[in-house]
Amino acid sequence: MSERGETLSGPLAADGVLEREAAAAPGATSLPLVVLVGNPNVGKSVMFHNLTGRYVTVSNYPGTTVEVTSGQARIEGKRFEVVDTPGMYSLLPISDEERVARRILIEREPALVIHMVDAKNLERMLPLTLQLAELGHPLLVVLNMMDEAERVGLRIDAAGLSEAIGARVLEAVATSRRGMERVRAAILELAAGESSPALAAPQLATPLRYEQGIEAAIERVAERLPARWSRSRRGIALLLLQQGEEITRLLRETDPAAAASVEQLTAELERESRRSPTYAIASRRQDLCRGLCARFVAHPSAPHRGLADRLSELAISPWTGVPIVLAVLYLGLYRFVGTFGGGTVVGWLEKDLFGGIINPAFNALMLRLLPAQSGWQHWTRELVAGDYGVVTLGLTYAFAIVLPIVSLFFLFFSVLEDSGYFPRLAMLVDRLFKRIGLNGRAVIPLVLGVGCGTMATLVTRIQETKRERLLTTFLLALAVPCSAQFGVITGLLAKGRATVLGVSVAFLIWLGVVGLVFILAGRLASRLVPGEPAMFYMELPPLRWPRLGNVLVKTLARMKWYFAEILPLFVAASLFIWVGRLTGLFELLLSLFRPLVVGILGLPSAAAESFLYGFFRRDFGAAGLFTLAPQMSGVQLLVACVTLTLFMPCIAQFLVMRKERGWRASLAIAAIVFTVAFSVGALLSALLRSSGVTL
Amino acid sequence: MSDRALTTCGYCGHRFDVEEGRRSCHACSLVGGGCRSLRCPRCGYENPEEPRALGWLRRLFGREKERA
Ligand SMILES: Nc1nc2c(ncn2[C@@H]2O[C@H](COP(=O)(O)OP(=O)(O)OP(=O)(O)O)[C@@H](O)[C@H]2O)c(=O)[nH]1
Ligand SMILES: [Mg+2]
Ligand SMILES: [Zn+2]
Numbered sequence: 001m002s003e004r005g006e007t008l009s010g011p012l013a014a015d016g017v018l019e020r021e022a023a024a025a026p027g028a029t030s031l032p033l034v035v036l037v038g039n040p041n042v043g044k045s046v047m048f049h050n051l052t053g054r055y056v057t058v059s060n061y062p063g064t065t066v067e068v069t070s071g072q073a074r075i076e077g078k079r080f081e082v083v084d085t086p087g088m089y090s091l092l093p094i095s096d097e098e099r100v101a102r103r104i105l106i107e108r109e110p111a112l113v114i115h116m117v118d119a120k121n122l123e124r125m126l127p128l129t130l131q132l133a134e135l136g137h138p139l140l141v142v143l144n145m146m147d148e149a150e151r152v153g154l155r156i157d158a159a160g161l162s163e164a165i166g167a168r169v170l171e172a173v174a175t176s177r178r179g180m181e182r183v184r185a186a187i188l189e190l191a192a193g194e195s196s197p198a199l200a201a202p203q204l205a206t207p208l209r210y211e212q213g214i215e216a217a218i219e220r221v222a223e224r225l226p227a228r229w230s231r232s233r234r235g236i237a238l239l240l241l242q243q244g245e246e247i248t249r250l251l252r253e254t255d256p257a258a259a260a261s262v263e264q265l266t267a268e269l270e271r272e273s274r275r276s277p278t279y280a281i282a283s284r285r286q287d288l289c290r291g292l293c294a295r296f297v298a299h300p301s302a303p304h305r306g307l308a309d310r311l312s313e314l315a316i317s318p319w320t321g322v323p324i325v326l327a328v329l330y331l332g333l334y335r336f337v338g339t340f341g342g343g344t345v346v347g348w349l350e351k352d353l354f355g356g357i358i359n360p361a362f363n364a365l366m367l368r369l370l371p372a373q374s375g376w377q378h379w380t381r382e383l384v385a386g387d388y389g390v391v392t393l394g395l396t397y398a399f400a401i402v403l404p405i406v407s408l409f410f411l412f413f414s415v416l417e418d419s420g421y422f423p424r425l426a427m428l429v430d431r432l433f434k435r436i437g438l439n440g441r442a443v444i445p446l447v448l449g450v451g452c453g454t455m456a457t458l459v460t461r462i463q464e465t466k467r468e469r470l471l472t473t474f475l476l477a478l479a480v481p482c483s484a485q486f487g488v489i490t491g492l493l494a495k496g497r498a499t500v501l502g503v504s505v506a507f508l509i510w511l512g513v514v515g516l517v518f519i520l521a522g523r524l525a526s527r528l529v530p531g532e533p534a535m536f537y538m539e540l541p542p543l544r545w546p547r548l549g550n551v552l553v554k555t556l557a558r559m560k561w562y563f564a565e566i567l568p569l570f571v572a573a574s575l576f577i578w579v580g581r582l583t584g585l586f587e588l589l590l591s592l593f594r595p596l597v598v599g600i601l602g603l604p605s606a607a608a609e610s611f612l613y614g615f616f617r618r619d620f621g622a623a624g625l626f627t628l629a630p631q632m633s634g635v636q637l638l639v640a641c642v643t644l645t646l647f648m649p650c651i652a653q654f655l656v657m658r659k660e661r662g663w664r665a666s667l668a669i670a671a672i673v674f675t676v677a678f679s680v681g682a683l684l685s686a687l688l689r690s691s692g693v694t695l
Numbered sequence: 696m697s698d699r700a701l702t703t704c705g706y707c708g709h710r711f712d713v714e715e716g717r718r719s720c721h722a723c724s725l726v727g728g729g730c731r732s733l734r735c736p737r738c739g740y741e742n743p744e745e746p747r748a749l750g751w752l753r754r755l756f757g758r759e760k761e762r763a
Pocket of ligand 1 (some may be wrong): 033038039040041042043045046085086087144145146147148172173174175176188517
């Protein structure tokens with residue numbers, strides 16, 4: 001335990017020492033306990049200091065490293081013990097801090113719980129208010145940061161809200177002590193037990209009832225709870241049904257039999273419900289909170305609907321939203337990343353700079369330094385220079401082909417991100433994505449997947465259910481090309497002679513085939529993987545002009561991640577190829593691939609190499625394709641592009657898949673992806689060749 | 696009160712504490728070093744964090760400006 005009192009001075013000193021000793025043993029006092037809870041950053045600690053003054057105790061909560069601050073408040077001569085808890089988002093804890101906050105609520109019997117709320121974000125905070133109300137302790141809700149809420153023009157009907165949730169609601173500005181008098185008076189009234197019985201336990205005007213199955217389970221669990229939780233029966237039963245483990249443990253310590261039967265009930269409920277009880281309960285609360293906010297929060301009447309608002313509406317409504325997204329993708333991906341990046345810039349860097357100047361010069365230098373045609377000099381030279389050298393191949397791929405495309409993509413992505421377009425895109429495609437078992441949230445990983453599938457697989461974490469994450473991971477592995485692939489493919493296919501409206505036909509066929517695979521695979525997978533699509537709803541942040549500084553910072557940060565991640569793999573791949581050629585292993589692998597590539601897909605045998613590279617990284621395979629393109633016909637190029645796009649996720653993506661989804665799922669995905677890629681490639685090849693088209 | 700650095704989520708627009716976002720992003724890089732992301736507590740989106748070198752440069756220029 002450590003003391004954080006300031007030095008004592010003057011006439012206060014004697015009193016201060018007294019208070020200090022009393023506060024040093026939290027819980028030991030028999031004073032009524034007032035617990036401050038709420039989301040992080042809402043002003044709990046400021047309120048705590050307003051109430052307690054200077055002398056407080058900071059201690060680790062027993063058995064944890066989480067610090068809890070406690071102190072005393074004196075209101076009209078009456079003393080209270082006040083505890084400031086770490087921020088928490090809900091009573092279903094994820095972090096240690098949240099766990100401690102919950103334990104304080106459950107293990108110690110508070111005389112009053114003060115829920116501190118950021119008044120600007122009422123809708124997001126109210127679910128916790130409801131959870132606290134269900135716990136049954138006397139509750140005071142403080143709408144803090146009213147100054148900021150007022151500045152944006154929000155008005156909240158505190159009295160109405162108070163009536164609806166059956167608990168006192170007060171407005172305050174903790175930093176300027178506005179509303180403190182009323183808060184102190186409320187503490188005196190509610191925590192000293194002098195309140196009317198109606199106010200003691202929060203009582204919603206219309207009680208919050210859940211689905212029948214859940215209500216029945218609540219009742220049965222509540223019956224088995226020990227007497228000391230009498231006040232919180234319903235609330236604790238709900239917690240047990242949702243994320244029981246920790247509380248079950250608590251229960252087991254005192255009453256093992258009750259714990260066992262509760263566990264059984266929970267398992268039963270899980271099995272019988274159509275959707276997860278946790279989700280059902282949360283969405284029921286969400287709905288109620290939305291209703292409460294609609295009734296009691298007045299938003300500033302939008303006086304000037306500016307250009308941004310109108311654009312925002314256009315972006316969400318399907319009739320205008322779809323053309324907008326097509327235009328954004330056409331300009332951003334096809335024109336900017338594809339034809340400009342993958343065509344113009346790469347052509348210049350790869351052919352002129354690296355192919356024409358850097359690599360020949362480096363090769364000549366190596367030949368001068370290590371002239372022998374056999375022995376160690378030859379092999380060392382082969383390692384760094386020549387057709388497969390770490391420098392000449394690895395660095396050319398990395399800096400001349402992948403770097404420009406990927407940076408242009410991340411630039412494009414960051415512009416969209418900073419403008420606030422993504423949430424609108426998410427709303428727009430939500431309905432569509434429901435058909436493949438996903439929801440609007442999948443937009444981010446899927447669009448990012450066009451940058452780097454590995455990064456996107458990590459980002460699937462923003463999705464709420466395991467099922468969605470699995471489906472998205474699968475689609476990312478199968479039907480979403482990464483930016484290097486996309487750039488190279490667009491750059492190559494855009495050169496096709498046949499065009500429609502300025503877009504190459506070969507590119508359109510590629511897009512059509514990959515899109516079709518995406519939709520069919522998505523539909524099929526969503527049928528096979530059990531579960532329902534999760535609900536998706538989000539408040540929209542304002543649409544705004546992207547700021548150059550933000551965009552650059554985000555682009556740079558992503559590029560840094562990307563290169564830290566891929567450069568080692570590029571070097572490793574070159575080393576592997578070198579060792580493979582030294583030992584003949586490379587040839588062996590190629591001879592396995594060749595029959596597939598030549599026989600089934602009808603491609604030149606050199607293409608087998610790009611497929612082998614593609615296994616290391618998708619972008620590596622794409623880069624290989626770039627150097628190979630001149631040897632192929634239009635049809636062959638298209639078949640190669642389609643197969644490579646659908647082909648096996650690269651090693652990096654596979655490793656991340658394994659890490660995030662486990663061995664079984666990732667091996668299954670790999671097997672499916674591999675089969676689909678070659679089947680579709682073979683089918684397309686047969687179709688195109690039998691129809692005799694040229695592209 | 697400690698002064699906190701706040702950042703705005705690129706996806707949902709929520710403003711949150713940089714330190715908090717840092718804590719809740721797991722080290723998810725394959726090569727190590729972590730991904731340096733700020734995970735938004737509201738929507739879970741992982742916002743890329745400004746690379747260290749850039750922040751350093753920014754402070755350098757900031758100070759330069761102050762002196763001038
Ligand atoms: N404008 C305004 N700012 C406030 C108000 N109350 C608190 N703040 C500020 O909000 C920030 C967070 O306040 P804290 O009291 O540390 O928040 P907390 O809830 O204890 O946060 P955690 O301990 O992280 O959970 C500080 O910068 C405060 O100055 C308020 O009523 N109005
Ligand atoms: Mg605090
Ligand atoms: Zn967010």
